[in-house]
Every structure is written in C-alpha cells, then in structure tokens.
Amino acid sequence: MAAVKQKAIVSSITVRFAGDSGDGMQLTGDQFADTTAVMGNDFSTLPDFPAEIRAPAGTLPGVSSFQIQFSNSIIYTPGDTADVLITMNPAALKVNLNTIKKGGLIIVNENTFNEMGLRRANWQANPLTDQTLKDFQVLKVPLSDLTKNALKDHPLKLTEVERCKNFFALGMMFWLYDRELEHTVDWIQKKFAKRPEMVAANITALKAGYNYADIAELLATQYHVEKTGLEPGTYRKIMGNEAAAIGFVTAATLAGKTLFYGSYPITPASSILEGLAHYKHFGVKTFQAEDEIAAIGAAIGASFGGALGMTGTSGPGMCLKAEALNLAIMAELPLVVIDVQRAGPSTGMPTKTEQADLLQALFGRNGESPVAIVAPKTPSDCFDMALEAVRIAVKYMTPVIYLSEGYLATAAEPWKLPDLDKLPKIEISHPKAGAGAFFPYQRDPGTLARPWAIPGTPGLEHRIGGLSKADLTGNVSYDPENNQKMVNLRAEKIRRIAKDIPDLAVRGPESGKLLVLGWGGTYGAIYQAVTDLTAEGKKISHAHLNYLNPFPGNIERVLKSFETILIPELNMGHLALVLRGKFSGVKIIGLNKVEGHPFKVAEVVKKIRELL
Amino acid sequence: MSPAETQSQLPYNKENFVSGQEVRWCPGCGDYAILATAQRMLAKFDIPRSNYVFVSGIGCSSRFPYYMNTYGFHTIHGRAPTIATGLKCVNPDLVVWVITGDGDGLSIGGNHLVHCMRRNIDLNILLVNNQIYGLTKGQYSPTSEMGKITKSTPMGSIDYPINALCIAIASEATFIARTLDTDPMHMSYVMERAMKHKGVSFVEIYQNCIIFNDKAFGPVTGRETREDRMVYLEDGKPLVFGKRKEKAVRLKGLQPEVVELSAVKDPSELMIHHEKDSTPHYAYLLTQMTYPEMPVPFGVFRAIGRPTYDEMMENQIRDSVKKRGKGTVKDLIYGAETWTVT
Numbered sequence: 001m002a003a004v005k006q007k008a009i010v011s012s013i014t015v016r017f018a019g020d021s022g023d024g025m026q027l028t029g030d031q032f033a034d035t036t037a038v039m040g041n042d043f044s045t046l047p048d049f050p051a052e053i054r055a056p057a058g059t060l061p062g063v064s065s066f067q068i069q070f071s072n073s074i075i076y077t078p079g080d081t082a083d084v085l086i087t088m089n090p091a092a093l094k095v096n097l098n099t100i101k102k103g104g105l106i107i108v109n110e111n112t113f114n115e116m117g118l119r120r121a122n123w124q125a126n127p128l129t130d131q132t133l134k135d136f137q138v139l140k141v142p143l144s145d146l147t148k149n150a151l152k153d154h155p156l157k158l159t160e161v162e163r164c165k166n167f168f169a170l171g172m173m174f175w176l177y178d179r180e181l182e183h184t185v186d187w188i189q190k191k192f193a194k195r196p197e198m199v200a201a202n203i204t205a206l207k208a209g210y211n212y213a214d215i216a217e218l219l220a221t222q223y224h225v226e227k228t229g230l231e232p233g234t235y236r237k238i239m240g241n242e243a244a245a246i247g248f249v250t251a252a253t254l255a256g257k258t259l260f261y262g263s264y265p266i267t268p269a270s271s272i273l274e275g276l277a278h279y280k281h282f283g284v285k286t287f288q289a290e291d292e293i294a295a296i297g298a299a300i301g302a303s304f305g306g307a308l309g310m311t312g313t314s315g316p317g318m319c320l321k322a323e324a325l326n327l328a329i330m331a332e333l334p335l336v337v338i339d340v341q342r343a344g345p346s347t348g349m350p351t352k353t354e355q356a357d358l359l360q361a362l363f364g365r366n367g368e369s370p371v372a373i374v375a376p377k378t379p380s381d382c383f384d385m386a387l388e389a390v391r392i393a394v395k396y397m398t399p400v401i402y403l404s405e406g407y408l409a410t411a412a413e414p415w416k417l418p419d420l421d422k423l424p425k426i427e428i429s430h431p432k433a434g435a436g437a438f439f440p441y442q443r444d445p446g447t448l449a450r451p452w453a454i455p456g457t458p459g460l461e462h463r464i465g466g467l468s469k470a471d472l473t474g475n476v477s478y479d480p481e482n483n484q485k486m487v488n489l490r491a492e493k494i495r496r497i498a499k500d501i502p503d504l505a506v507r508g509p510e511s512g513k514l515l516v517l518g519w520g521g522t523y524g525a526i527y528q529a530v531t532d533l534t535a536e537g538k539k540i541s542h543a544h545l546n547y548l549n550p551f552p553g554n555i556e557r558v559l560k561s562f563e564t565i566l567i568p569e570l571n572m573g574h575l576a577l578v579l580r581g582k583f584s585g586v587k588i589i590g591l592n593k594v595e596g597h598p599f600k601v602a603e604v605v606k607k608i609r610e611l612l
Numbered sequence: 613m614s615p616a617e618t619q620s621q622l623p624y625n626k627e628n629f630v631s632g633q634e635v636r637w638c639p640g641c642g643d644y645a646i647l648a649t650a651q652r653m654l655a656k657f658d659i660p661r662s663n664y665v666f667v668s669g670i671g672c673s674s675r676f677p678y679y680m681n682t683y684g685f686h687t688i689h690g691r692a693p694t695i696a697t698g699l700k701c702v703n704p705d706l707v708v709w710v711i712t713g714d715g716d717g718l719s720i721g722g723n724h725l726v727h728c729m730r731r732n733i734d735l736n737i738l739l740v741n742n743q744i745y746g747l748t749k750g751q752y753s754p755t756s757e758m759g760k761i762t763k764s765t766p767m768g769s770i771d772y773p774i775n776a777l778c779i780a781i782a783s784e785a786t787f788i789a790r791t792l793d794t795d796p797m798h799m800s801y802v803m804e805r806a807m808k809h810k811g812v813s814f815v816e817i818y819q820n821c822i823i824f825n826d827k828a829f830g831p832v833t834g835r836e837t838r839e840d841r842m843v844y845l846e847d848g849k850p851l852v853f854g855k856r857k858e859k860a861v862r863l864k865g866l867q868p869e870v871v872e873l874s875a876v877k878d879p880s881e882l883m884i885h886h887e888k889d890s891t892p893h894y895a896y897l898l899t900q901m902t903y904p905e906m907p908v909p910f911g912v913f914r915a916i917g918r919p920t921y922d923e924m925m926e927n928q929i930r931d932s933v934k935k936r937g938k939g940t941v942k943d944l945i946y947g948a949e950t951w952t953v954t
Contacts, residue, residue, distance in 0.1 A: 281932040289727075300695055
C-alpha cells in the first residue's frame with residue numbers, strides 16, 4: 001500500500017493536455033471538461049490544434065493541445081499558464097514548454113523520449129536528462145508501457161492498445177484533481193457500444209491510470225477544487241459554434257421561419273454548417289454550396305423567398321461574399337452573415353484566432369454600404385447574439401454580420417440555460433395586397449424598413465435588384481437626387497438600430513482615469529484583468545461592446561467620461577481607428593496582438609499597470 | 613411598378629405580363645423577341661402571375677426581370693443561379709426562371725451554372741447567347757469564335773470557344789434545348805417544354821446583338837440559308853432538313869454525316885432523335901454538329917426524369933420530422949447532457 005497521501009484544497013487549476021494529432025488530446029480534454037462540469041465547477045477551455053489533419057507523427061506541426069481552467073469561483077478565461085502539462089511525446093513538450101508556469105508539473109510519456117522521437121521533434125539532447133526542465137517538477141511515466149501492461153489480457157491489436165494511452169493519462173489527471181470516473185466510464189460505454197472489447201480496454205486504461213497516480217510516490221498530494229458557487233439553474237457545456245447554431249435555430253423557431261443556411265466548408269466555421277445539418281426536424285435547410293459566393297447567393301435567394309437566409313464563413317470567405325452582401329444591402333433583405341474570424345491575411349493561420357476582420361465588416365464593400373454588426377463575447381453569448389442578429393435583420397430588413405472568433409468557436413464553458421418563457425419574441429409581418437398599388441420601398445416610418453413581400457403573394461409582384469433604386473417603387477433610377485436620398489435612408493436605417501439595443505454598460509466607476517474597452521472574445525481576459533486589479537484597489541473600469549454597428553447610443557458619453565481608453569484587440573487597432581475617427585478628443589491607447597492566441601490575463605494586467 | 617392594375621384575373625393575355633417599366637434594349641435587339649415570346653407563352657397557363665419569379669445576373673439580357681410583371685430579382689454578375697437556388701429551396705411552389713447570357717452564365721458565373729445543373733434544381737434557365745459582351749460595349753465572350761476581333765482583342769481572340777450545351781450535358785442537366793430569337797414559334801415551344809419539365813431546364817437561345825455582333829449566327833439562321841444549315845429535332849424522328857426536306861443525318865462510327873434521303877435504301881440507317889436516352893452520349897454528339905460541316909440542331913437535345921434537389925431537400929425534412937418528431941426550442945436548448953446547480 002502506498003502511504004496515505006495529502007489532499008490539498010486549491011481554488012483554481014489549469015491543466016493542459018498535449019500530444020500528437022492522432023493521440024486524442026481533444027477528446028481527452030473534453031472528457032476532463034465534462035466531468036469537471038458535472039462536479040459543479042466553473043470552467044473554460046482552449047483547444048489549440050493544427051490546421052493539418054495528421055501531420056507526420058511525432059513532429060512539431062502535428063502537436064494538438066487542449067487547455068482547461070476550472071475553479072471554485074467564476075472564471076472567465078482558460079488560464080494564462082498551466083499548473084500541469086501532460087505531454088504524450090517530445091514534440092508536444094517542445095511546443096508547449098512556454099505554456100506552463102514556473103514550478104509547474106510536467107508529466108511526460110517517457111516511452112516516446114527515444115532517439116527517433118527526439119529527432120522528430122528536433123531536440124538536440126534529451127530534455128529529460130539535461131537542464132531543460134530544471135524549473136519544473138517532472139514526472140516521467142512510461143505511459144505506453146503501462147497501458148500495454150494494463151491491457152495485456154485484452155484481445156486488442158497493438159495499435160489499438162497504443163491508442164488507449166490517452167485514457168490512462170486522463171485517469172491520472174482524474175486522481176490528481178480528485179475527479180470521479182463515473183461520467184467518462186458512462187461515456188466510453190455509449191461511445192463504443194458496438195465494440196465491447198474497446199469499452200473494456202478503455203475503462204481498464206482509465207482506471208489503471210487513476211490507480212497508478214494514486215500509488216506513484218512523486219504525486220504526493222491530491223488537489224481538490226470545491227464546487228463553484230454558480231447561479232442556481234440548469235447548465236450544459238457549450239462551445240461557441242454550437243451555441244450559435246442553437247441560437248439561430250431558436251431564433252428561426254421563435255420567428256416562425258424556415259432557417260436556410262448556405263455555406264461552404266471553412267475552418268473554423270464548418271461546425272456551424274455541420275451542427276445545423278442535424279436540425280432538419282426543425283425544418284432547417286442547409287445547403288453546402290459550390291463556393292462562398294453561391295453560399296451567400298442562395299441565402300439571399302432564400303430571404304427573398306421569405307425564409308431566414310443565413311450564410312457562414314471565415315475571413316477568406318468574407319472577401320468573396322462582399323459583392324453579394326452589397327446586393328442584400330441594396331435589395332434591403334434580411335440576412336445574417338456569420339464570420340468566425342481567424343488569423344489572416346490570406347489563408348493565414350486557419351485554426352488560430354484573431355479579430356482583424358472588423359474593418360472589413362464595417363467597410364469592405366464598394367459604395368456606401370452600411371451593415372449592422374454584432375459580436376458575441378463568450379461561447380454562451382454566441383446564443384444570445386444569434387437571437388439579436390436575427391431580430392435586427394428582420395426588423396430592419398438589413399443584413400447583419402455576426403462577428404465571432406476562432407477562439408469562441410471551439411472554446412467551451414458552462415452555459416446557464418435560458419428560461420424558455422423569457423426568450424424574446426421575434427415578430428415578422430408580411431404585406432398582403434391592399435386596395436392601392438404596392439410600393440416595395442415604402443418604409444416603416446419608425447424603423448425605415450421596407451416591406452418584406454414574398455414571391456407567391458398575389459398582387460404584390462415587384463422587381464428588385466442591385467441597380468440604384470427609385471424611392472417607393474424600387475424601379476431602376478439614375479436620378480442623382482434620388483440616389484443621394486436612398487444612400488441617406490439606408491444609412492439612417494442602420495443608425496436607428498442604436499435606439500433598439502442596450503446601452504454600453506460600465507463595470508466599475510462611471511468615470512475616471514482609465515476605461516478598458518473591449519469587443520467580442522477578449523471579454524474574459526479583460527474581465528479577469530480588471531477584476532484582479534480592482535481587488536488590489538486600482539480604480540479602473542471595463543466596458544464591452546456586443547454591437548459594433550451601430551454602436552450603443554451612449555458610447556460617446558461613456559468614452560468622454562474617462563481620461564484614457566485602453567482598447568485591447570486581437571488586431572493592429574481596428575476599433576481604436578474607428579473610435580478615433582468618430583469621437584475626436586478621446587485618448588485611445590491600443591493593446592494589440594496577432595499571434596493567433598487569445599490575450600492572457602497577465603498581458604492585459606501589464607498594460608493597465610503601465611497606464612496607471 | 614405595374615399601373616393601377618394589381619392583380620388581373622385569369623385567363624391572362626400577354627399584356628398582363630408587361631411590367632410597364634421602359635424597355636431599354638437597343639432597337640432591333642433580339643431580346644425583344646425573347647421577352648415577347650415569354651410573355652405570350654406564360655399567358656397560356658393558368659398559373660397565377662404571382663407564382664413566377666425571374667432571376668437574372670448582369671448583362672443586357674439580365675434586365676429581363678424588370679420588364680416582366682411578375683416577381684423579379686436582378687442580381688449580380690454570374691450569380692443568378694445561386695439566388696434562384698435558395699429561392700426555389702425555400703419556396704418550391706414558385707416557377708423560377710433564370711435569365712443569363714454567354715458572359716454572365718458561362719464566364720463569370722460558369723461555376724454556379726454547372727453546379728445548379730448537376731443538382732437538378734427545378735429551375736428554368738434561359739441562356740441568351742450572342743457571342744459578345746454587349747453591355748460592356750463589345751468585348752469578345754467565351755462563346756465568341758477563335759480569332760474574333762473586338763476592342764479587347766485587336767489581333768483576334770486566341771481563346772477556344774466554349775459550347776454551352778456541352779457544359780449542360782457534362783453537368784447532367786435533365787432538360788437541354790436550343791432555340792433562336794428569330795423563330796418565336798419554336799422559342800415558345802421550347803420555353804413551354806422547359807417550364808413543364810420537372811428538374812433543371814437549360815435552354816440556349818441564339819440571339820442577335822445588332823450593335824456589336826450583328827448577324828453572328830447569320831450563316832446558320834439567315835433567311836436564305838437556314839433550311840440547309842439548321843435541323844429541327846423531333847423526338848423519335850430522323851434528323852431531316854433541307855429546302856425540300858431532302859437531307860438527313862446518319863452515323864458513321866461515332867461521326868454523324870449528311871446523306872441525301874434519296875440515296876438511303878434502308879431508313880434504319882438514319883439517326884433517329886431520342887430525347888430520353890439514359891446516357892448523354894447521343895446528346896453530346898448532337899452538340900458537335902456545327903456549321904459549316906453539319907446542320908446545327910435546334911430543339912430538345914435531352915429530357916430525362918430524375919429527382920430534383922428541392923424535392924429531396926423537402927423529403928429529408930419530412931423524414932427527419934417523422935423520425936424525430938417536430939423539433940421544439942425546449943429540445944434544442946435542454947436536449948443535451950445537463951446538470952443542475954441548486
């Protein structure tokens with residue numbers, strides 16, 4: 001029997017799993033997150049994987065990682081640096097050395113640190129035997145051998161045995177952080193229901209890992225994180241793209257509309273198309289188009305036909321959709337365009353996050369072409385903003401760009417499920433033939449929206465198109481004054497949305513020295529940074545934009561209430577440029593990064609300290 | 613906008629389909645005949661005017677929807693098939709027409725045309741081919757003959773032209789036809805067949821651009837020569853043509869050849885037109901009959917039955933609802949693994 005080990009209570013832990021693309025690290029991380037959720041902790045995850053599906057085994061480009069922070073209190077980020085790093089091979093160690101905090105624990109699969117493994121990962125010397133890891137605690141575990149040994153009586157092929165080692169590693173983590181095995185055992189049973197031998201092997205590996213950690217002398221302490229004081233309610237684990245898909249189907253259902261989603265597969269937006277394709281029993285029509293242009297074209301056609309037309313893509317696809325988006329602006333049809341931003345320019349880093357499509361969303365079209373823009377700030381907020389995007393699109397007869405981010409798309413967190421009775425109503429009315437002639441560009445005096453007359457409605461036959469439109473009739477018109485008027489009307493229509501969205505809320509003092517202003521997925525890092533510094537007694541405030549066009553009605557007043565505005569954004573200063581142009585006399589300082597990763601809390605903290 | 617009349621009663625006449633917007637094609641443009649034929653043809657049906665939608669791209673012929681007193685959408689260059697696809701998918705009861713040209717459909721929008729045909733979406737596509745870019749004032753088009761001298765090709769074009777019907781056949785369009793702007797009766801017949809066909813219908817219309825490419829088809833369709841250089845296809849019948857119907861087409865190996873009917877002893881030697889051939893080989897062979905070696909075929913090249921994309925989309929939804937029950941917001945949000953915090 002091993003000596004009785006200590007149990008330490010800690011407030012927050014960050015774990016990082018890293019291995020080859022084929023090692024199942026995302027799955028392992030997901031299982032850890034699921035169990036953490038069920039055990040009542042708040043958490044936030046950061047999957048980090050290469051664009052290549054299976055780069056050569058053991059090489060640096062093939063490393064796939066998954067980070068999770070969980071805590072006894074509410075947390076907002078997946079953690080700056082890991083307390084413990086599990087690496088399945090030398091490449092994973094090399095790629096992730098800068099992700100672990102000094103003094104942290106590194107668990108390595110010792111079996112892979114052989115000559116070939118080291119060579120593939122470009123290690124000149126074995127990092128386990130020289131001074132490379134002197135700043136860390138290192139636990140060398142022959143994971144492959146231990147897994148093989150645990151499964152020696154199982155009727156599996158050697159390659160299949162080898163694939164069970166991620167469950168061994170997961171089992172070790174479950175012991176180290178005092179997690180229950182039950183949830184993952186259930187999952188394995190369901191997942192491999194048709195292969196009982198795989199069920200047995202994976203469960204055996206999981207338990208063997210758990211027991212190994214229990215008796216390993218180097219793991220002297222087991223850590224326990226108490227339940228988080230989450231608000232009472234029903235929760236589920238949610239990723240951003242999943243929340244978006246659910247949100248858009250909810251919106252369509254609330255509006256009583258068919259959701260038509262035209263899309264061309266592109267990282268990191270594809271999972272929205274895949275998700276929606278499973279909702280056919282909601283009447284959802286998904287259309288995998290031949291290209292990005294066809295995807296938006298079909299969505300515009302669907303909107304013209306009276307459905308909720310939507311398309312989704314990432315930056316390169318946004319470039320291709322620009323002309324068609326302008327058609328929807330000119331035709332004044334409702335449309336939602338999802339842009340899950342990724343690191344650019346051009347093909348860039350497809351699986352890495354960025355926020356550098358903001359200026360493109362605002363201005364990347366010919367002519368005067370204002371469009372509404374919303375941006376979710378957390379994975380679960382992707383649901384709320386989906387409802388907003390649809391509400392605005394149909395109420396104002398306008399395209400809405402939904403600017404999500406690669407980070408939000410795949411990051412997971414607990415989502416407190418909304419009360420169904422409190423979901424907003426989305427009301428749509430379509431005109432019917434009246435006594436007089438029908439005018440397709442006769443606007444609602446309040447919203448300036450034109451009527452949404454559906455083909456098939458008798459008596460409302462009309463023609464629309466991309467040529468300049470005469471007021472009221474929508475007929476082709478090259479009249480100079482009419483063109484000016486129509487440009488003004490379309491701009492005013494978008495401006496009026498400002499009265500129909502929440503004011504920009506300020507957390508912290510309403511005025512003062514410094515406001516940290518963010519938008520989209522930087523929310524977590526900014527929130528945590530401001531919270532930490534406030535706890536130190538610093539007087540700073542935080543505001544976060546969900547609406548990028550139009551801005552909330554009170555934004556000018558908020559900006560002018562502070563001496564300095566710090567804008568952290570994952571681009572080289574898009575929001576800063578816009579706000580400087582719009583509001584003179586406001587002192588704006590940027591914190592900018594385009595490294596493909598979200599901000600770390602420490603980066604934001606450091607910048608704020610510089611400014612105080 | 614149509615005048616005071618908002619909804620006329622059936623039966624229709626041609627005027628009911630005239631939108632009242634001023635037609636802005638050049639005097640003598642072949643598009644006038646196409647427009648008038650379409651208006652006259654639609655008036656023959658009992659389908660409410662409000663059930664038609666004309667969708668177009670960019671180019672002279674793409675102004676077509678403005679002149680039809682139906683629903684219409686004048687979209688962007690080359691993309692009409694995509695917009696029509698989305699429209700038909702959400703509103704399958706509509707009769708959706710796509711009006712495109714040789715530049716719009718075969719150049720900038722070639723990709724969409726191919727994919728909308730292979731999906732067999734129930735659309736009626738009229739490709740108005742005048743072998744020139746008219747609206748941009750006279751550059752060569754993808755269907756212009758090699759060596760074409762235009763403003764953008766002062767020494768002659770060095771592009772091999774594309775054959776619209778070959779593209780349609782390769783894309784497995786289920787209805788493929790060719791007609792011409794100077795034969796309203798034939799045009800009307802082909803349009804009517806196209807509309808009645810369930811699935812994608814692709815019709816190439818030889819059209820004369822009087823300003824930039826006048827008489828491009830003259831050697832084939834001209835008054836003096838047409839009987840010898842055109843052959844009208846009739847299902848189940850031999851390809852007979854000539855002023856006195858004295859010539860026909862026969863297959864020699866894989867090559868069609870012209871024969872004098874008087875010299876044919878066994879009529880079974882003649883090539884017989886089959887619209888419904890299950891394979892596309894024969895229809896493809898017809899597309900290769902070009903001036904001056906062969907008479908140019910007009911009529912329905914191919915007409916086959918195949919489930920449409922829009923109906924299969926509806927079927928999947930119906931099957932899914934049947935299997936899983938109609939989805940509710942509650943299932944959607946709460947229907948995953950959840951946990952409760954008290």
